[in-house]
Amino acid sequence: MERMSRKDCREKFCILIPKNASECEKFAASELQQYILKCLRVRLAVTADPAAKPRCFSIGETALRAAAACPVPVKTLKSDGFVIFPFEGNVFFDAATARGRMYAVYEYIERFLGVRFLTAKSEYVPKADTLPIPDEAIVSEPSFEMRTYLTADVFQDLADLKHLARTRTKDVYTAIPEMYGGPVKVYGRNVSHNFHFYVPFEVYGNDHPEFYRFFYENEQILPTIDITNGITEDGKLDESMDLSVAKIVIDEMIKDMIKFPDVEIFMLTQEDGPHYFEDENNLAQAKKYKRSGMLVRFCNVVVRALNAYAREHMNGRVVRIMTFAYDYASEAPVVERDGKICPIDDTVVADENLIIQFALFSDGIYDYFSDKQIEAVKRSMREWRYIANRFWFWAYDINFFRYLGYFDSFGCIQKNVEGFHDYGIEYLSMQGPHDSHNNWQANMRAYVYRKMLWDCTLNADALMNEYIDLYYGMAAGAVRRVMEIFHNNYLSFLEKGEKVTFITRGTHTDAKYNPKEMLEECIAVLERAEDEALCSDLSQKHKNELFERLEQVKATPLMLLVDHFDEYYPGDTTRKEKYFHKYYKCVVDGKVDTSGERWSMRQYLKEIGCTET
Numbered sequence: 001m002e003r004m005s006r007k008d009c010r011e012k013f014c015i016l017i018p019k020n021a022s023e024c025e026k027f028a029a030s031e032l033q034q035y036i037l038k039c040l041r042v043r044l045a046v047t048a049d050p051a052a053k054p055r056c057f058s059i060g061e062t063a064l065r066a067a068a069a070c071p072v073p074v075k076t077l078k079s080d081g082f083v084i085f086p087f088e089g090n091v092f093f094d095a096a097t098a099r100g101r102m103y104a105v106y107e108y109i110e111r112f113l114g115v116r117f118l119t120a121k122s123e124y125v126p127k128a129d130t131l132p133i134p135d136e137a138i139v140s141e142p143s144f145e146m147r148t149y150l151t152a153d154v155f156q157d158l159a160d161l162k163h164l165a166r167t168r169t170k171d172v173y174t175a176i177p178e179m180y181g182g183p184v185k186v187y188g189r190n191v192s193h194n195f196h197f198y199v200p201f202e203v204y205g206n207d208h209p210e211f212y213r214f215f216y217e218n219e220q221i222l223p224t225i226d227i228t229n230g231i232t233e234d235g236k237l238d239e240s241m242d243l244s245v246a247k248i249v250i251d252e253m254i255k256d257m258i259k260f261p262d263v264e265i266f267m268l269t270q271e272d273g274p275h276y277f278e279d280e281n282n283l284a285q286a287k288k289y290k291r292s293g294m295l296v297r298f299c300n301v302v303v304r305a306l307n308a309y310a311r312e313h314m315n316g317r318v319v320r321i322m323t324f325a326y327d328y329a330s331e332a333p334v335v336e337r338d339g340k341i342c343p344i345d346d347t348v349v350a351d352e353n354l355i356i357q358f359a360l361f362s363d364g365i366y367d368y369f370s371d372k373q374i375e376a377v378k379r380s381m382r383e384w385r386y387i388a389n390r391f392w393f394w395a396y397d398i399n400f401f402r403y404l405g406y407f408d409s410f411g412c413i414q415k416n417v418e419g420f421h422d423y424g425i426e427y428l429s430m431q432g433p434h435d436s437h438n439n440w441q442a443n444m445r446a447y448v449y450r451k452m453l454w455d456c457t458l459n460a461d462a463l464m465n466e467y468i469d470l471y472y473g474m475a476a477g478a479v480r481r482v483m484e485i486f487h488n489n490y491l492s493f494l495e496k497g498e499k500v501t502f503i504t505r506g507t508h509t510d511a512k513y514n515p516k517e518m519l520e521e522c523i524a525v526l527e528r529a530e531d532e533a534l535c536s537d538l539s540q541k542h543k544n545e546l547f548e549r550l551e552q553v554k555a556t557p558l559m560l561l562v563d564h565f566d567e568y569y570p571g572d573t574t575r576k577e578k579y580f581h582k583y584y585k586c587v588v589d590g591k592v593d594t595s596g597e598r599w600s601m602r603q604y605l606k607e608i609g610c611t612e613t
Contacts, residue, residue, distance in 0.1 A: 003130035006042050013131070014053040015046045018060050023179040024098035025060050027165075028105040032057060035109045038125045055089045057108075060101050066092055071137040080170070080181075081141030084108060086134050099181035103168055107140060116470055117167060119443050120153035120160035124470045140455070144420075146170045146184060146427035147453030149397075149446040150434040152593075158435065167450040171429060172267065187260050188267025192324070195270055196223045198252045199245055211245050215275035218598075224270070225249075226277045227298040228285050235297045235347030237305060246298065250305045257306060257319060265355065266306075268299060269324040276328055292325060293333030293348035296387065299323045300351045307353060318353065322392060325384060326359035330376070332383035341386055350388035357392035357427075358384070361503050367412035368395065369419035374503075381423070392427040393420055396504045397445060400597040403433045404559040405509035406486040407441060408502060414460040417452045428453055436594040440552040444468070474536060475550055478529035482522045482553060489518050511564035522557040526550050551590030558583040559595075562608065580610045 004013065015029045029046045037043045045052060050065070058065060066087040074083060074096050082095035082104035093104035109115045112132040116124040148171035152158040156174050165180040172186045189197035199211055201223050212223040230237060230244025237246055253266055270276070276291065285294050303321040310317040325332070333348040334341050343349050350356060360380055366372045368381075384391070395416070399405045420428050430449050432442035448463040468476045493500045493513055501507045508514075533546050561568065562583045569575050586592075587601050595604035605611070 001135050002133040004133060005130055006040055009036075009040065009044070009131045010042050012053055012055050013044055014056050015044050016050060016052070016056040016058045016061055017046060017048055019048045021048065021060065022098045023177075024102050024181055027179045028093075028102040029059055031102075031166075032059075032105050032109065035113055035115055035125070036131065039113045039115070039128045040131055041127075042131075056091075058090055058092045059105060060094060060098070061092070066090070070094065072139055077139075078141040079145050080168075081139070082107065083137060083139050084134060085137035089133070091133060097181075098178075099170075102165060102181060103140075106166055106168070107138065108134075111138075116466070117163065118447060118467060118471050120163035120437065122471065142168070142454050143417075143456035144426065144428050144453050146172070146186075146392075146429075147450070148173070148428075149430045149432055149442075149449040149453070151432045151439065151442050151446050152435055152437045153446075155434045158437070167446075168454050169450060171427075173434075183262075185262055185264040186267065186322075187256060187263045187265075188269070188322075189256070192267055192269045193272045194267065195225050195227070198249045198268070199225045204248065208243070213275075213277045215271075215273070217271065217273040217275065222271055224275060224277055226279070226282065227294055228277075228281055231297055231301055235300065237301050246301055250302055253302065253306055254309055257310065257314070257317075261314075261317075263319070265320045265322055267322045268302065269322070269357075270295065270326065270329060274327050289344055289348055290331060290333045292329040292331055292387075293344055295323060295329045296333060296348045296350055296354070299354050300347070303351050303353045320353040320355055320390070322355040322357050324359050324394075325356050325380060326394075330358075330360055330380050332380060332387050334383045334386050341383060343387055348387065350390075352389065354388065355390040355392055355426075356384055356388040357394055359394040361396055367415035367419060369415060370412070391423065391425050392429070393423075393425045394429045394431065395420075397430050398432050398442060398504065399502075399506060399509060400504050402509045402559070402563075403436055403439050403442075403594055403596055404556045404592070406490075406556055406560075408487055408490050408508065410441075410445065410464065410483065411487070413445065413448050413452065413464075417449070417456045417460070421456045433594060433597070435598065438552055438591050438593050440549070441556070444471075472549060473542075473546060474538070475526075475529040475533060475546055478525050478550070479553055481525050482557075485518060485522055485525070486556075489513070489515070509560060509563070511560075511567045514560045514564070516561065516568040519557040519561050523554060523561075526554045548590055551586045552592055555583070555586050555590055555592050558586050562610065580608075581612075584610050584612055 015032055017025050017029050033044055033046055069085060069087040070083060071085055072083055074094050077096050080095060080097050080100035080103055082100040084104050084107060085092050093101050095101045095104055114126045118124060148154060148169050153160050154164045154169045154174060159174045161180045164174065170184060172184060172191055176183055188194050201212060204211060211226055211229060214221055214223050225245050227245065230241055230246030232238045238244060256266060289297065299321050306319050310319060333344045335344050360377045368377065397409055399407055432446060433439045444464060444467055447467045448460050451463055452458050452460060468479055472479045490500050490508065490513065500513050530547060530550055533543055561579055565576055565579060584605060592601050595601050
């Protein structure tokens with residue numbers, strides 16, 4: 001591999017973009033310019049003039065300058081796959097999409113400059129005196145079409161859009177400007193849990209109250225709709241009805257098709273929680289088809305109507321619908337006949353344009369594909385294959401009630417990613433603490449998952465160790481020790497036959513499974529690391545940074561102590577005051593933002609009476 005000196009780099013190289021470069025290509029060029037400057041202290045010019053310098057990094061100019069040398073036709077690359085290749089001393093970044101060309105630039109920044117994007121607020125940038133010029137082509141395609149690990153740094157209004165682009169996150173939750181890759185070709189009103197958005201109560205409620213049932217969920221009163229209304233017994237649209245739930249949904253979704261001509265997948269999903277429309281007809285339908293079968297029958301009617309309209313009015317456009325196998329609809333609509341699993345009948349077989357997204361709670365200490373996985377999850381994933389051919393997956397990787405509880409899922413990342421990929425999942429969404437920026441466990445898992453969702457052949461343990469070493473520096477050993485203590489503790493209970501559950505509201509945060517001696521040992525390990533850092537020759541800036549990160553880790557054992565203090569130390573008011581004060585200082589100094597889903601740390605501290613004094 002050639003290495004350019006800083007002097008030659010400055011004199012001979014520029015960053016070349018097309019004259020009509022997209023906002024995304026311009027952004028990619030600015031990122032390449034910035035990180036070469038950070039690493040080499042050399043600023044390369046960004047230009048559209050091919051004659052500006054003898055050599056260049058060329059973003060999106062392959063067809064004009066080096067098409068014959070490109071090792072693959074870019075139009076054949078999967079999704080946002082990309083190619084990086086050398087030609088006549090230049091380096092070319094190309095893809096079929098602007099997002100892909102941006103990803104190619106980030107690949108160079110990470111692979112050849114050694115930069116690591118650890119969190120939205122932290123990156124590792126090594127210094128160098130030479131600029132690497134690849135001598136072989138790199139072709140890279142994503143293992144999953146869309147991919148996300150949900151923490152606040154990539155979620156909706158809380159997202160850092162640069163970090164979203166740098167981690168190759170591509171999901172349905174956050175509106176992505178063109179600069180960072182542009183929107184995905186997926187749309188749903190309210191994103192998901194949106195049945196009632198397609199039959200607006202304010203429009204139809206007074207005249208057709210029979211369309212709705214109301215329930216209380218997440219501190220809101222919400223309607224849901226009757227998905228049997230307008231569907232005939234043979235699973236078709238009931239044309240005899242002038243107005244029906246099915247016809248309204250179809251009309252509303254056609255409006256969205258017209259409004260969003262580039263969208264390929266529309267999301268049509270039931271409301272959150274266990275609530276559904278219930279009357280005599282629905283109960284009879286559920287007995288015959290299961291709730292999941294009712295859902296598939298309804299979505300089949302809708303997606304077939306949308307595509308019939310598209311064929312006639314939109315030049316043969318093809319659209320798909322995604323719906324949830326979730327909660328009351330997670331059990332597949334199958335039966336066993338003559339010892340074989342089969343669909344209940346033909347009406348519950350998913351249309352070729354219907355995608356099923358699994359959203360299944362599971363035992364988080366094991367991978368989703370373990371023989372120790374809870375039976376309901378294994379059965380759902382096994383039986384839905386008899387119903388549908390296209391799948392997404394919404395996985396859970398956090399305790400929603402206690403974000404800081406030690407969620408021992410680090411060891412199953414490799415098997416999870418490989419299992420989802422082998423299953424044929426097209427879009428994988430791992431739900432971490434979506435409203436938290438500073439959850440130390442989730443940020444670590446996010447780093448590993450985000451890399452592996454692009455390339456599932458990577459090694460999860462190696463990525464985790466890389467993160468710990470770079471993020472915690474001289475305290476990396478202490479963090480590993482704390483993780484080891486928690487992991488071995490839970491294993492000891494499991495080996496004794498105890499059922500320590502790590503489902504999203506599991507028992508792993510109970511006092512029984514977190515002995516106070518173990519928690520105090522973890523705190524002591526971290527405080528020794530803080531003392532060592534204090535006495536080190538780190539700059540004060542780096543000491544403060546490390547202290548903040550260690551406080552975030554310390555918040556986990558301290559939270560468990562505070563949560564169950566009266567069980568650990570009944571009547572010990574002096575010790576209680578000490579620990580509550582220590583916990584308050586810990587979450588403030590560590591900038592720990594949330595305690596649980598929609599539950600800020602400020603709320604939690606107030607509720608347990610934990611104040612500065």
